[in-house]
Amino acid sequence: xxxxxxxxxxxxxxxxxxxxxxxxxxxxxxxxxxxxxxxxxxxxxxxxxxxxxxxxxxxxxxxxxxxxxxxxxxxxxxxxxxxxxxxxxxxxxxxxxxxxxxxxxxxxxxxxxxxxxxxxxxxxxxxxxxxxxxxxxxxxxx
Amino acid sequence: xxxxxxxxxxxxxxxxxxxxxxxxxxxxxxxxxxxxxxxxxxxxxxxxxxxxxxxxxxxxxxxxxxxxxxxxxxxxxxxxxxxxxxxxxxxxxxxxxxxxxxxxxxxxxxxxxxxxxxxxxxxxxxxxxxxxxxxxxxxxx
Numbered sequence: 001x002x003x004x005x006x007x008x009x010x011x012x013x014x015x016x017x018x019x020x021x022x023x024x025x026x027x028x029x030x031x032x033x034x035x036x037x038x039x040x041x042x043x044x045x046x047x048x049x050x051x052x053x054x055x056x057x058x059x060x061x062x063x064x065x066x067x068x069x070x071x072x073x074x075x076x077x078x079x080x081x082x083x084x085x086x087x088x089x090x091x092x093x094x095x096x097x098x099x100x101x102x103x104x105x106x107x108x109x110x111x112x113x114x115x116x117x118x119x120x121x122x123x124x125x126x127x128x129x130x131x132x133x134x135x136x137x138x139x140x141x142x
Numbered sequence: 143x144x145x146x147x148x149x150x151x152x153x154x155x156x157x158x159x160x161x162x163x164x165x166x167x168x169x170x171x172x173x174x175x176x177x178x179x180x181x182x183x184x185x186x187x188x189x190x191x192x193x194x195x196x197x198x199x200x201x202x203x204x205x206x207x208x209x210x211x212x213x214x215x216x217x218x219x220x221x222x223x224x225x226x227x228x229x230x231x232x233x234x235x236x237x238x239x240x241x242x243x244x245x246x247x248x249x250x251x252x253x254x255x256x257x258x259x260x261x262x263x264x265x266x267x268x269x270x271x272x273x274x275x276x277x278x279x280x281x282x283x
Contacts, residue, residue: 118281
């Protein structure tokens with residue numbers, strides 16, 4: 001069989017295969033046959049043995065599907081990352097509103113902590129008066 | 143690819159945990175390093191407990207010791223204050239009440255308070271809508 005086409009039909013492939021096994025195929029026909037066996041048109045099982053003989057099964061899949069595989073891989077990672085991120089945000093423990101460390105120990109009692117806050121801010125509020133009194137006292141003795 | 147995604151995840155997580163006072167020189171003192179210290183009281187308050195004071199965040203550290211590093215950080219942050227009340231003696235900062243610039247128009251007001259007495263240092267960081275005068279009035283004993 002002599003053909004000028006780029007792709008073989010399954011029927012044409014059967015005819016070329018017969019010639020291939022008889023050793024009468026041209027380089028062009030063998031090239032067409034390889035292309036056919038590597039394509040999805042040869043899926044289904046009928047041509048599996050022929051694929052194995054011509055050694056095109058694994059190579060053919062790489063030739064036809066590398067781009068799709070790469071895209072699927074990236075998409076898979078993106079989905080996985082999104083799921084991990086969402087789970088992390090959801091599971092992230094929320095910190096209590098009032099936390100104190102006093103003498104190295106942790107406290108979360110709101111009343112205790114707010115009493116400490118009042119005391120601390122009271123000390124700050126007195127700072128100005130304390131400096132003023134001190135200055136006056138020093139002035140008395142200088 | 144795996145490493146890039148893990149790094150992105152870690153950076154995102156870290157970003158969520160940033161302190162409210164990021165960008166200030168006093169920020170590192172609030173990273174929890176004094177939580178186990180016997181001579182330090184660390185107070186962290188947010189939420190409804192502060193509503194009566196018109197504040198949203200309160201963080202203080204009270205050291206039963208002299209802390210010149212804290213004083214240096216306060217002086218550096220105080221340089222950008224839009225309002226301040228300070229007192230010095232013998233080259234040391236006795237107390238400083240600073241109103242810091244807002245990080246954006248809608249951001250809360252920020253305050254830094256500092257007091258140093260013999261053997262004691264107080265550092266307080268506040269955020270909220272209250273003015274400086276309101277805060278001083280509210281907490282006066």
